[in-house]
Amino acid sequence: MTGIEGSFWRTVAVFRAASLAYAAILLVRAGGYANPAVGWLVIGVMALWTAATIFAYSVEEFRGRPLLAADMLVTLGCLLATPAVQGVHQESSLPITATWMGGAVLAWGVYGGRRLGALAAAIVSLADLWTRGAGGMEFEKLPINGTVLLFLAGVLVGHVARLAGKAEARMQEAVELEAAGRERERLARGIHDSVLQVLALVQRRGQEAGGEAAELGRLAGEQEAALRELVRLRPEAPPAGAVDLRVLLQGYGSGTVTVSVPATPLTLPAGTAGELAAAVGAALDNVARHCGAQAPAWVFAESDGGMVTVTVRDEGPGIPEGRLEEAAAAGRLGVAQSIRGRVEDLGGTVAVISAPGRGTEIEMSVPA
């Protein structure tokens, strides 16, 4: 039996054993009450049941509703034997089981939380009050101290057991996360020291060799960039709901696309960052379509005066002046227009700088 639940069950076991001793002492001190033979019989049953439950609750397969029900029945049986042992009930005396009857309440609470704990307290209290009523006591004079204590014990222990269980689960999660983080770090170091170096080398030698080797080199370069992004360590996680735009943009980096970013995070709300990165992606697709898949492109992200600006530049043929307006007037929405729509929806602005033969720059700014 391990974990925090195990300690709760051990505590309940100690409570039962101590209460059993207390009940026996009370019986001796009272001179056996009215009927000592029945009294010692009940104490014997309690002792056997105490031993049985200490064992049964310590085994996880036995813990369950049948055991809880049996526990309650035995406890009620012993409690209801009280009038037979004590004769006419004294106002302030404890029943024959004394505090032992709390064991079942605690067990229900530990197993099922505060609701089950309260239910068990109600059942045991009712039985206790009934034995007193049967002893001829008037309703108004019934002592309710025991009832209140049983409720408190059942609800509190149930609640605390649940809380402790949850805390333990959280702790376990945190430990696993940390272990996963460490493992990732170790992998990242390993990959960095070996695979990335080799991939970069293949890329470089491939380019020099030319021909098919150059294609291999290009592929190695793309894998190097992707893998490097995958194992990059991110010590500062951005606050919840926010994203570091740099991380999204660096995913576009490849042999042909150069991504330049500052060393400090570009933190944006997750939605804004996602839309902006998608706009950058659309711009890069456009470059590949109009200038060829091997055409170089640059992505540059900066933050200044509360604005985050991302520029996508290519060295393609450029867009002739008036061409965008023509397209818009003809009812055709070019890629530049759809990018503009996206960014303006974010409260940002788009500037397109282009001239024939001098490439195109699309500059997207959004408020940070």
Next chain:
Amino acid sequence: MVVDDHPMWRDGVARDLAEAGYEVVATVGEGRQAIRVAAAARPELVVLDLQLPDLSGVEVARRLAASDPPPRVLVLSASGEQDDVLEAVKAGASGYLLKSASKEDFLEAVRRTAGGDAVFTPGLAGLVLGEYRRLASQPAPADGPRLTERETEVLRLVAKGLSYKQIAERLVLSHRTVQNHVQNTLNKLQLHNRVELVRYAIEQGLDDS
């Protein structure tokens, strides 16, 4: 001198340099060893990987910059870790190239670094510009380095991937002027970094030890 913990890389880079007519005085795989060997071999230029097993590449760059005379340092990094690259450049490295750069780009960067020019890739320009803006956004001290409008303009164009020649054409400047602007931005940052280090040392009472 070539400093890299990966033997294949180290030898490959050394071979490229030798083929291009450079004399490779040493190849080293660890940071501390690099400092010791540099003191003895007196290289003019160090090609430095930032990921080393013992010392960080940033620390190696800092200690190399403190030696007399300091060698020029070209950072060659596969890591793409912006923080480290920026720190190494602030510590005195005068160029930064990704390991995936082609042999031609690499040799060109070596030639320019050896000639005393800063090697500004778009990635480095983005980092340096970001650092100036970070400094500018901090409330105190107000004596931090600032970029002129022209310098900002030039850095942004470098970050967008324009060559110095293209920038010179677009801004109607000479190639040399563009080069000077870029060099200035780096010098100011490195100077500021040294001033900060000295200030820190004085505050910590390390000046008289």
